[in-house]
Amino acid sequence: MDHELFELAEQLGRSLKADGKKIATAESCTGGWIAQAITEVPGSSAWFDRGFVTYSNASKVQMLGVRQETLEKYGEVSAETAMEMALGALANSDADCVCAVTGIAGPDGGTTEKPVGTVFIAWQYKDGGCEVIKKQFAGDRHQIRQQTVKMAIQGIADYKLMLATGG
Known part of the structure; x- marks a missing residue:
């Protein structure tokens, strides 16, 4: 694993552990890479609850409660789907925060409306709202997935800080 990604996961872990919080992940395009990065950190069992790899639409519905209507209306790659994935992971785990x-x-x-590299990342805290961003990453498949993993891990720490400061 690359050093920068390990450091991000380690920093997130220290922050969550200090607050007595746990995280869960809900992943589609990254196929469990976020959970893998988190569990590379020794002692992550103290702050990582579980990961959902929901690559198919059926798994998003079955495991996370994403509504079929959401998938049909907005598509599996959408802010709405990412938000429902985050909410579902929170509801189906013992975590205090989630990234999806x-x-x-x-x-x-890819399509004209959603070209290759289009990614939606959602962060949800039990005691806060849901933040969803759309990114357009460049590069090959590996690079797009790697950028997504880094942003997801960095984002949960940033979102946590924003909630703490009332930002």
């Missing part, structure tokens, strides 16, 4: 990702890593699957 869905996107098009390529090389195929």
Whole structure:
């Protein structure tokens, strides 16, 4: 694992552990890479609850409670789906916060409206609202997924800080 990613996961872990909080992940395009990065950190069992790898639409519905209507109306790669994935992971875990990702890593699957590299990342805290961002990453499949993982891990720490400061 690259050093920068390990450091991000380690920093997140220290912050969550200090607050007595746990995280869960809900991943589509990253296929469990966020959970893998988190569990590379020794002692992560103190702050990592579980990860959901929901690559298919059926798994998003079955495991996370994403509504079929949401998938049909907005698509599996959308802010709405990412938000429902985050809410579902929070509801189906013992975590205090969640990050959820869905996107098009390529090389195929892109459209004019949602080209390859389109990713939605959602962060949700039990005691706060849901933050969702849309990113357009460049690069090959590996690079797009790697950028998504880094942003997801960094974002949960940033979002946690924003909630703490009332930002």
